Amino acid sequence: MKKTSLFILIIFFFLSTMGHASQFVSSQISEVTLFSNQAMVVREGQTHLRPGLNELLIETTAFNVDKDSVSAQVFGTGEMVSVQIKHIPLAEFPQDQVNTLAEKLRKLNQSRKGLSDKKRVLAKKESFLDGLIDFSKTQIPKDVQTHYPNMEDVQETISFIGSTSTLIYTESQALDIDLENVDREIAKVKKELAAVSGRGRAFKQAIEILFNATKAETVRLNVQYLVKRALWQPLYKVSVPMDLSELDLTMFARISQKSGEDWKKITLSVSNVIPIKGVRFPDISPWQLDLPRPAPTLLKRSQTKAMAVAQDAMELDEEIQSGAGAPAEYTSASARELPLSFEYKMPFPVDIDSRDQFSILPLLTKKLSADTFHYSLPGKTSLTFLVAEASADKELLAGKLNVYFGGRYIGDTYLSEKKPGEPFSMNLGADRDVKVLRKKLKDKVKETYFGTIQRKTVVRSFSYKITAENIKDKPVTLKIVDRVPVSKTDKIEIKDIRLNPAPTESNYQDKEGVHLWVFQLSPGEIQEIDLDFTVAYPSEATPFGL
Incomplete structure (x- = not known):
């Protein structure tokens, strides 16, 4: 009896498996949400189901699908059994496109070899011509000393050298251009070949949905999965008018998409959330105290000099040509704030x-x-x-900031992440109508000997004068930042510091010894700052940085 029941169960399982409806479902990518390191892809499709267990396969050509992120919805009567990534072996390896690109690459390499051979021949011709020129430099003067040369021969020689040099130069330039074009085409084909080779797998990759339908009906499918090699970064453009009124700040999404799938007519959103795996709460370790122990002796590393980075100044012409009518503005995405992030959704389908x-x-x-x-x-x-200093009412992510002044590009900077209301500054270039000069007036060493005995301490007095002048025809706000030295050892003493006028803010930006002065300068006004201080240090060593 038990054997009969087992046999019936095996037959039932076999028949249910044979009745298993397996089908590839045509689908399209309808929606993509881009994150900073990957993308969530949504595919939609439609198919007809029959009662019972249906195996639905939705193919994807993405290179790297996060298998744990795969999910699906079936809008029909029945129940979901499972959703997973499945690799389906192919009877024949799809090699046609790979072969076509490989043949194209072979022909391009042959073409490049031919161009390189022509280049070498020209180089030999040029070398021969240079030898001929060197020979003529020595032979013609000898002929002049012995007998007067035939002018027709000289003219023919000069004409031959000139025309041949021009021809070699022209051909060499043309070959260089051809080689550059071929190299560019070879690089392009290599990238295409690498991409196609990644797709040319001996299996199809599909999302398998097992759905137990209770009746025959047409259903709609929706699948989602994360893919790698797709990301976005913020890119900003700020336009400052010549009258220095309101700024136009435009935020762009700079998108890189090499996932292996083309996105056609999709609804695109970008988000600042970072999908993470293996989320864990932070842990805390015991707070332990200990006494210092002698450190092992290490070899000293050679010191490296820091390279100072100077920012180039840029002068702008005051004449700005205005076009007919106002320029069109950029479209804007619709913003949506989420509990842990924000998203921007494009208002139109994109490819x-x-x-x-x-x-x-x-x-x-x-x-x-x-x-x-x-x-x-x-x-x-x-x-x-x-x-120019401004602040945004919304959070700004970190990204490159391109600055335009009066409609002209003047440079770029990097915008660090800003919270709502936090200011950010943009350098609009150097203004030569506001002059600030710093001049050393005094560097005097006090008496270093007491009679015939040398003092152990050297005392030096310093004086500097900063002169600011506004030669513009309108008032300006001027911020001047300067510093006085700060001792890092008790063997060096900085004293008798006198700053006149007193700085607007001392230890500016939490930097000791750095001071800020803010002035409102009228047209033609001059403002001066006096800095005086004294440095005392041991006579056997001059302080570094003084």
Whole structure:
């Protein structure tokens, strides 16, 4: 009896398996949400089910799918059994496209070899011509000493050398251009071949959905999965008008998409959330105290000199040509704030192919009120910079910031992450109509001997004068930042510090010895700052940095 029951169960299982409906479902990518290191892809499809267990396969050509992220929905009558990534072996390896690209690459390499051979022949011709020129430099003067040369022969020689040199140069230039074009095409084909070779697998990759349908019906499918090699980064453009009124800040999404799937007519959103795996609460270790122990003797490493980075100043022409009518503005994405992040959704369908190229899409444009002032560090540079400072009402992610002044690109900077209301500054270039100069007036060493005995301490007095002048025809706000030395050892003493006028802010930006002065300079006004201090140090060693 038991054997009969087991046999019936095996037959039932076999028949249910044979009745298993397996089908590939045509689908399209309908929606993508881009994160900073990956993307969530949504595919949609439609198919007809029959009663019982149905195996639905939705193919994906993505290179790297996070198998743990795969989920699916079936909008029909029945119940979900399972969802997973499945690799389906192919009867034949799809090699046609690989072979086509490989043959194209072979022909391009042959073409490049032919161009390189022609280049070598030209090099030999050029070498021969150079030898002929060197020979003529010595032979013609000898002929002049012995007999007068035939002018027709000289003219023919000069004409031959000139025409041949021109021809060699022209052909060499043309070959260089051809080689550059071929190299560019070879690089392109290699990238395409690498991408296709990744797709040319001996299996199909599909998302398998097992669905137990209670009746025959047409259903709609929705699957989601995370893919790698797709990301976005913020990119900003700020436009400052010549009248220094409101700023136009535009935030773009700089998108890189090499997932292996082309995105056609998709609804695109970008998010600042970072999907993570293996989320754990932070742990805490015991707070232990100990006494210091002697450190092992280590070899000293050689000191490296820091390279100072100087920012180039840029002068702008005051004449700005205005076009007919106002320029069109960028479109904006719709913003949505989530509990842990925000998202921007593009207002129109977009196409983004899987390739080694960036796509740039606008997310938002804001008009910001700006405070402008002049900024000077006379101890570092003689230039005075025009600066615009603004703050956004929304959070700004870190990213590259391109600055335009009066419609002209003047440079870029890096915008660190800013919270709502936190200010950020932009350098608009050097303004030569606001001058700030720093001059050393005194560096005097006091008497170092007491009679015939040398003192153990050297005392030096320093005086500096900073002179600021506004030669513009309108008032300006000027911020000057300068410093006095700070001792890092008790063997060096800084005393008798006198700053006149007193700084607006001492220890500016929490930097000891750095001071800020803020002045409102009328047209033609001159403002001076006096800095005096005394440094005392041991006579056997001059302080480093003085």
